[in-house]
Amino acid sequence: MIIETGHFSLILALLVALVQFVLPLVGAHKGWRGWMAIAGPAALTQAALLTFSFCALTYAFVTSDFSVRLVTLNSHTLKPMLYKVTGVWGNHEGSMLLWCLILAVFGALVALFGGNLPERLKARVLGVQASVGVAFLGFLIFTSNPFLRLANPPMNGQDLNPLLQDPGLAFHPPFLYLGYVGLSMSFSFAVAALIEGRVDAAWGRWVRPWTLLAWLNLTIGIALGSWWAYYELGWGGFWFWDPVENASFMPWLIAAALLHSAIVVEKREALKSWTILLAILAFGFSLIGAFIVRSGVLTSVHAFANDPERGVYLLAITGVFMGGALTLYAFRAGELQAKGVFGIVSRESALVANNVLLAVATFVVFIGTIWPLIAEMIWDRKLSVGPPFFDAAFTPFMLLLAAILPIGSVLPWKRAKLGRVMRPLWLALIAAFLVSALAWVVQTEKTLLAPVGALLGAWLVFGAAVDLWTRTGSDASQKFGRALRLPRADWGRVVAHAGLGITIFGIAAMTAWQIEDIRVAREGETFEVGNYEVTLVDVQRVEGPNYISTMAELRMVRDGQEEAVLFPEKRVYPVAGMPTTEADIDNGVFRDLYLVIGDPQDGGGYAVRTYIKPFANWIWAGAIIMALGGCLSLSDRRFRVAAGARKAPQCVPAE
DSSP: OHHHHHHHHHHHHHHHHHHHHHHHHHHHHHTOHHHHHTHHHHHHHHHHHHHHHHHHHHHHHHTTOTTBHHHHHHOOTTSOHHHHHHTTTSSHHHHHHHHHHHHHHHHHHHHHHOTTSOHHHHHHHHHHHHHHHHHHHHHHHHHOOTTOBOSSOOSSOOOOOGGGOSHHHHHHHHHHHHHHHHHHHHHHHHHHHHHHTOOOHHHHHHHHHHHHHHHHHHHHHHHHHHHHHHHHSSSSOSOOOOHHHHHHHHHHHHHHHHHHHHHHHHHHSOOHHHHHHHHHHHHHHHHHHHHHHHHOSSOOTTOSOOOHHHHHHHHHHHHHHHHHHHHHHHHHGGGOOOOOOOOSSSHHHHHHHHHHHHHHHHHHHHHHHHHHHHHHHHHOOOOOOOHHHHHHHHHHHHHHHHHHHHHHHHOOSSOOOHHHHHGGGHHHHHHHHHHHHHHHHHOSSOOSHHHHHHHHHHHHHHHHHHHHHHTTOSOGGGHHHHHHHSOHHHHHHHHHHHHHHHHHHHHHHHHHHOEEEEEEEOTTOEEEETTEEEEEEEEEEEEOSSOEEEEEEEEEEETTEEEEEEOOEEEEETTTTEEEEEOEEEOOSSEEEEEEEEEEOTTSSEEEEEEEEETTHHHHHHHHHHHHHHHHHHTSHHHHHTTTOOOOOSSOOOO
16 A cells, blocks of 8 residues: 555656746745745655655665565565665666755755745746656656566565665765755756846855855765765776766766856856756756666666666657757857956956866767767767776876965965065965975876875965965954855865865875785785785685675785784675676775685686775765765755845736
8 A cells, every 4th residue: 555655656746847847936926925825845855755655765775575576676574674765776776866855955945045036036937847757757657667576476585686775875875866856956047047138146155055055065976976886886986987877977077167157147147048958967967867877878887777678768858858948948048147347367367267167077078978979870880988098088188277276275365466466475375386296206106196296285285374374364363263264155166275285195096106916825825915925815705685696804914913804795686686796805095905816716716816005085075075064065055045035026017
């Protein structure tokens, strides 16, 4: 009965979304306040219905109700409870239900906390948001129904993909979806503004917190996915430029550009058309990501589904919303006149450069991602675009971005003198070069990658410190107190930029200085890797709750002192019939010891892979710091209440 009720709630949510889509938009056009007022209650009702529907599906997974087809395909009675719950979104149908739920929740948040929005704009934002909900709820109900029953339920299920039975993957998709779907709010604000034909400073203030919330969740989701790939897949890397990885990275880049562009709209009422375009493209790349993950047109280990027919529906949804929004943009963009003027050397110009670099970098990633599909369609050739292309084509834009970021942060609005701006930054630049020189001296192989990464990382961190220092005045005795009184948005920007610097250094140092050793080792054998002596002590067969493991014990000794005893595994999940590689890692501040056990060899012994990875954890530490910066900015009172936003007029004349 609960399953049927959940299914019925899903259908009701579609009907409510239709009401929320049509009536408020008509009301806003006609000036009918009663129709506009329907938007808020409808958004709350839709969110409540989808919450119940999602809880009903979760109940089916937790109780192992194998009469539900989705539970049979993605669960098993022996599976730990955490993975029974995460199995709800560890598949195509359940993940789409989560997508629709988050979409509705964002609309409900606007209904609850959008009291400062003008009445017409609020109605239009919620109407556009509901139109996206209608499309995805229709897709879910008619092509991907998660509540289908089986006439003859089996005694047990087929288990969840073993690669997804991991804490990192348990939380990775929800955060990504909060980011993907969160960008729908920026899209809705952009389309609503185009319908009204007006973008002003208040609009920039309103759109920024929603974009920041989406960017924050995307940052966490991408970091969790990268961390999972690092320790779970056993290949020793953290980013492979896989199509699905790129599908999450592209919206993150565009959202970062949108955040910075919206600042110019808010402060100077410039870059209006460009900011609207970025808001449309940000959600557009989220839709493209959904298509890539679920259509099967591009091969990926992360894909949820391999169904070209459902991919056609998603492609149609993408075409309708992107085509419609861009057509509206083409008609209206000329009316969005910029008011602010600025010089070549100014904060506005620095933010324009920031936007151009991020946009071009996104375009490079997009071309590299879809090129195999284009080559197959046009030339009937199977091609693959791998890390060498992305590393060579993408990296220069990020180097330029990191170089200008500290300067742009301290530039004043409208016009500036570069010499005066650089005075407090010279010390930071000298310190960054000293860090780079130290990296060059301590490395054994003379490569430029690590020193350049150290230079840019230190430049971002020290530049962020200078940015904070210059905002606290010239009186040294009052700097600490003034720093505490700075707006949280200023603190958030500084912290996020510093986090980016730490991540850049971590990536460069680990890539340049890591040591890799692959060999066949027998039990009791000792071999050297770098400064370590590695001994394969023992290999045993171990049974887990729903898997059988080949577990090795390896001891690592340095300078006669034992540093770590690690237990990497090779697991086999009998129900799913899939093997997984479970690396064991001794994490450290300055290095990771990373060991992987492979299959037994015909001549005896086991394949053993050993990695020594300097500064690996700095990559994810930087991502955490960036997310912390986002949280600090989001907690700024100006974002929470949209201070300075124009109140809705008491009387709404007919248009």
